[in-house]
Amino acid sequence: MKIKCQVFCWFIVCSLWFMAGSSFAQAEKFFEVKAKKFSYTPNIIEVNKGDLVRIRLISEDVHHGFFVDGYAVSTSAHPGQDGSLKFTADKPGRFCFRCSVTCGEFHPYMVGYLVVKPNSRFSMSAAAVILIGLGSLVIVFRKKENEQG
Amino acid sequence: MSKDKLFGLVDLDWRFELTKFRPVRALFKSRWFPLLPILFNLFIFVIILLAGFLGGYSAGNYNFGIMIVWILWWVMLMFVLVPVLSRAWCLMCPFPIFGEWAQRGALFGVNMGKLGGLNLKWPKALKNMWIMNVFFLVTTFFSGFFTVRPLATFILLGLIILIAFIMGLIFEKRSFCLYVCPVSGFQGLYSQFATTEIRSKDPQVCKEHKLKTCYLGNEKGYGCPWLLAPFSFRKNTYCGMCLECFKSCPYDNMAFNLRPPGADLLVDDKRGLDEAWKSFIMLGIAMVFFLSMQGPWGVLKDMVRASTLRGYLTFITFHTVLCLLVIPGIFFVFSYLSKVFSGNKEVSLKKLFINFSYTLIPIGLGAWIAFSFGIVLPNGSYILHILSDPFSWGWNLFGTKNVPWTPVFTHSLGYLQGITLLVFYLFSLAYGFRLSKQTFPGLQEAKRGWIPIFTFLTLTTLLFLWLYIG
Numbered sequence: 033m034k035i036k037c038q039v040f041c042w043f044i045v046c047s048l049w050f051m052a053g054s055s056f057a058q059a060e061k062f063f064e065v066k067a068k069k070f071s072y073t074p075n076i077i078e079v080n081k082g083d084l085v086r087i088r089l090i091s092e093d094v095h096h097g098f099f100v101d102g103y104a105v106s107t108s109a110h111p112g113q114d115g116s117l118k119f120t121a122d123k124p125g126r127f128c129f130r131c132s133v134t135c136g137e138f139h140p141y142m143v144g145y146l147v148v149k150p151n152s153r154f155s156m157s158a159a160a161v162i163l164i165g166l167g168s169l170v171i172v173f174r175k176k177e178n179e180q181g
Numbered sequence: 182m183s184k185d186k187l188f189g190l191v192d193l194d195w196r197f198e199l200t201k202f203r204p205v206r207a208l209f210k211s212r213w214f215p216l217l218p219i220l221f222n223l224f225i226f227v228i229i230l231l232a233g234f235l236g237g238y239s240a241g242n243y244n245f246g247i248m249i250v251w252i253l254w255w256v257m258l259m260f261v262l263v264p265v266l267s268r269a270w271c272l273m274c275p276f277p278i279f280g281e282w283a284q285r286g287a288l289f290g291v292n293m294g295k296l297g298g299l300n301l302k303w304p305k306a307l308k309n310m311w312i313m314n315v316f317f318l319v320t321t322f323f324s325g326f327f328t329v330r331p332l333a334t335f336i337l338l339g340l341i342i343l344i345a346f347i348m349g350l351i352f353e354k355r356s357f358c359l360y361v362c363p364v365s366g367f368q369g370l371y372s373q374f375a376t377t378e379i380r381s382k383d384p385q386v387c388k389e390h391k392l393k394t395c396y397l398g399n400e401k402g403y404g405c406p407w408l409l410a411p412f413s414f415r416k417n418t419y420c421g422m423c424l425e426c427f428k429s430c431p432y433d434n435m436a437f438n439l440r441p442p443g444a445d446l447l448v449d450d451k452r453g454l455d456e457a458w459k460s461f462i463m464l465g466i467a468m469v470f471f472l473s474m475q476g477p478w479g480v481l482k483d484m485v486r487a488s489t490l491r492g493y494l495t496f497i498t499f500h501t502v503l504c505l506l507v508i509p510g511i512f513f514v515f516s517y518l519s520k521v522f523s524g525n526k527e528v529s530l531k532k533l534f535i536n537f538s539y540t541l542i543p544i545g546l547g548a549w550i551a552f553s554f555g556i557v558l559p560n561g562s563y564i565l566h567i568l569s570d571p572f573s574w575g576w577n578l579f580g581t582k583n584v585p586w587t588p589v590f591t592h593s594l595g596y597l598q599g600i601t602l603l604v605f606y607l608f609s610l611a612y613g614f615r616l617s618k619q620t621f622p623g624l625q626e627a628k629r630g631w632i633p634i635f636t637f638l639t640l641t642t643l644l645f646l647w648l649y650i651g
């Protein structure tokens with residue numbers, strides 16, 4: 033019983049690792065992102081791991097920036113003067129892109145999401161929560177009378 | 182009987198007295214401490230207020246007040262002050278100092294006579310967390326202002342200081358801190374998780390000391406300003422760490438201890454619906470703050486910053502309903518299921534609901550710490566700027582005025598948030614089952630009754646995980 037359980041857990045963990053590590057064929061993805069106080073359109077950009085991402089940043093009001101967490105690349109745009117950006121999405125996970133130019137009071141909250149699929153950070157953490165949770169339940173149910181802890 | 186060990190590692194009764202070191206005890210007994218930190222913070226808060234006032238309605242990320250309060254102070258509270266040092270902020274908090282000063286008529290020495298002001302007793306019906314719950318929730322209605330507009334921070338802090346002063350003149354001792362201060366409630370709630378505590382050492386010494394000077398005061402120190410009985414209180418929630426009892430105890434019987442995190446969660450004392458709701462409200466606010474501040478939805482930001490009145494009212498309504506009704510409602514359903522699963526008829530649903538609400542403290546604190554990572558890592562570098570130019574007058578005090586905005590470690594933000602949630606989830610589980618054993622008389626009932634609560638905690642963790650990194 034115990035062994036079976038362990039094998040099963042390892043199977044899940046390994047397949048998640050595999051999913052996280054496997055690379056997809058590189059494709060080029062182009063996005064036209066409009067920035068306007070205090071959000072981006074589109075606000076969520078989804079690509080696959082390995083994609084070449086190209087972005088044109090268009091500002092619709094004031095000077096805005098575009099900094100991508102995890103990739104540390106950035107650009108900025110004035111109205112009528114677009115910014116552009118190119119990078120290879122080689123790290124999976126969800127990252128924020130943020131405005132890097134103070135553009136008004138909500139500037140620190142001006143963010144969008146770049147999702148590089150598969151989002152293994154999330155699936156790994158979620159799997160960890162579920163596995164650990166179930167493990168703890170097993171421990172609890174094996175407790176005998178008077179046993180502490 | 183075998184010892185109850187947290188994660189099978191640390192004995193829950195384990196304590197390590199830090200005041201056994203002579204310099205620490207001497208420090209705690211000195212009247213300069215915590216007076217000096219309070220005065221230092223008073224100085225900082227004067228600058229904050231000034232910067233808030235001068236900064237007016239401008240964008241806040243280059244404002245000293247906004248940055249120190251909402252990046253440095255808030256994050257310090259969530260990262261170290263509360264989880265490690267309990268209510269150490271209240272130890273050095275300058276907000277109530279004017280009221281206390283007026284009561285005592287002395288800043289440094291001990292006034293043995295009658296305290297000034299009206300010294301009225303706080304109404305019994307309000308001796309709980311409800312006012313703080315409402316006050317804190319209402320404060321968050323304005324989060325789209327005070328976290329970004331210097332003037333709004335000025336008004337908020339100014340109001341807190343003013344109310345604290347007026348209440349100090351009317352009500353006895355720290356009534357404001359105990360029952361009104363908006364930052365008090367969550368510190369009290371989450372300080373139950375803290376890894377340190379102030380407690381009396383040897384109950385026998387207290388028993389033989391007929392004149393309870395820690396409660397009544399003597400020439401060395403005031404009677405507990407937080408109206409506790411220092412010789413017998415059992416959880417951190419209502420001890421403001423003012424250290425008066427260290428000074429007034431003639432036998433050095435008060436101690437400052439290290440302990441396993443979360444020890445108070447098992448203390449069945451003053452548990453109630455007010456504290457339960459504090460937990461729900463904190464969870465709700467963490468979600469709403471995340472959605473509006475770290476989420477990508479412009480519509481929501483427009484609501485929170487009141488671009489239209491209608492949008493703003495919609496935000497307030499949803500936020501309030503979520504915190505006060507939806508989360509407690511869902512938790513109620515799971516509590517009910519717990520009762521059904523357990524098969525126990527005697528334990529009241531109310532008791533079960535209240536007891537299990539304490540399982541939300543670790544995961545709530547974890548959600549707040551994870552949220553705070555998302556605030557401090559991207560925005561922390563602004564602090565270097567405002568230190569050099571606090572009033573936006575073009576100063577360059579430390580030569581850091583022109584440091585560009587530099588996000589720090591934001592590539593690892595997702596990992597940090599994920600790990601934080603996971604760790605605090607573990608604490609919730611560890612204390613959760615113990616609370617179940619405390620609630621149900623039989624072990625089998627406790628096991629079965631635990632399943633729905635376990636499910637609730639797991640789902641809550643997964644929800645936060647999905648919000649933050651999914």
Ligand code: SF4
Nearest residue numbers: 271274276358362365
């Ligand atoms: S309760 Fe509020 S006002 Fe009182 S010491 Fe703590 S933070 Fe300051």
Ligand code: SF4
Nearest residue numbers: 405420421423424426
């Ligand atoms: S027990 Fe009372 S006197 Fe002692 S530190 Fe806490 S609040 Fe202060």
Ligand SMILES: [Cu+2]
Nearest residue numbers: 096131135142
């Ligand atoms: Cu911007």
